[in-house]
Amino acid sequence: MDQITFEACVDSVASSVAAQQGGADRVELCADLIEGGITPGAGTIQLVRSRLTIPLHLLIRPRGGDFCYTDDEFEVMCIDIEQARTLGADGVVLGLLHPDGSIDRERTALLVEHARPLSVTFHRAFDMARDPHQSLNLLIDLGIDRLLTSGQEATALEGADLIAALVQQAQNRIAIMAGGGITEENAAEVVARTRVRELHATAREPIDSRMQYRNPRCTMGGALPPGEFTWKVTSAEKVRAILQAIG
Numbered sequence: 001m002d003q004i005t006f007e008a009c010v011d012s013v014a015s016s017v018a019a020q021q022g023g024a025d026r027v028e029l030c031a032d033l034i035e036g037g038i039t040p041g042a043g044t045i046q047l048v049r050s051r052l053t054i055p056l057h058l059l060i061r062p063r064g065g066d067f068c069y070t071d072d073e074f075e076v077m078c079i080d081i082e083q084a085r086t087l088g089a090d091g092v093v094l095g096l097l098h099p100d101g102s103i104d105r106e107r108t109a110l111l112v113e114h115a116r117p118l119s120v121t122f123h124r125a126f127d128m129a130r131d132p133h134q135s136l137n138l139l140i141d142l143g144i145d146r147l148l149t150s151g152q153e154a155t156a157l158e159g160a161d162l163i164a165a166l167v168q169q170a171q172n173r174i175a176i177m178a179g180g181g182i183t184e185e186n187a188a189e190v191v192a193r194t195r196v197r198e199l200h201a202t203a204r205e206p207i208d209s210r211m212q213y214r215n216p217r218c219t220m221g222g223a224l225p226p227g228e229f230t231w232k233v234t235s236a237e238k239v240r241a242i243l244q245a246i247g
Contacts, residue, residue: 004191004246005198007057007177008234011037015204015234016048016056022203022239026055028093028121033202033232035064036124039080042087049088057091057121058084060111067097067125074107081115091118093148095125103135109142121146124179127153136166140173148200150180157186160193167195184241191246199246203238207231 007026008019011033019027029048030037038061040048049056062069062076069077077094084092092115096104103126112120122144129135132152139147149166151159156178167176178190179200187199209231 003197005177006239006243006246007179007198007200008239009033009037009179009200009202010234011040012233013044013047013051017051018234018236019203019239020052020054022234022236023243024054024239026057026090027052028057028059028200030059030061032064037061038063042083045084045087045089055090055119056088057093057119058089059123060084060092060094061123067095067128068099068104069096069107077111078114081111081118085115085118089118091121091145093121093123095123097125097128101128101130103129103138105138105142108144112142112144119145121148121177123148124150127151127159127180132162132166133169136169136174140170144174146175146177146198148177148179150178151194153180155181155186156190156194157181160190163190163194163196182242184238184245187242187245188247199242201242202232203234203242204232205235205238207233 005025007028008024009028010016010019011030016027029040031040032038037059060077060080062073081092096108098104122139126149150156151162153159163178170176176196177198177200178194178196182199182201
């Protein structure tokens, strides 16, 4: 089997360091993964960059929700890309759609041009696109380096047939990276069924708060239980387990 590149999706300094310790080849740094990820803050980016020797890619997403952005939100994305370059990122991860479910070609092209020479990944906005095959051709035309996709299903395992078709269609003109529900239990099957050469996963485990006093009457930000007293952090052991599973 050819070497598989493993990208860890992380949202903290601790997770970034654990991913590297576990053997990840690259990190995608986000904030607020409960929203599916948004652009991380400058302080986190700077400290993560100082702690990592592996490539660092940054999510460029101004908010949660859909991928149809206003002019102001697009301007924020442009500024965030400039910040990514200034703070030493190796790549950016982005995605924009029109209301009809097609990829926003014009503004995606502008962001790609703005990002170079950084690597550019088109993220799982693709999984909300109307026509995956037409969309892939467009991304190839735009010179996107990499597509992250779950095959337009909830998990990459469920979307394996479409991912395999995209790999065949791509013909090495763009890297196809499978992501969405990747674990040590299913990683080998996803690779075998899709023939991808890149995998993307959070590899997280729950962490319990050190707080001894816990007010049970309220939560922050409308969080559902367990609220702010439990969160998830990437585990070096889980990263190693996934890498062992795929050989």
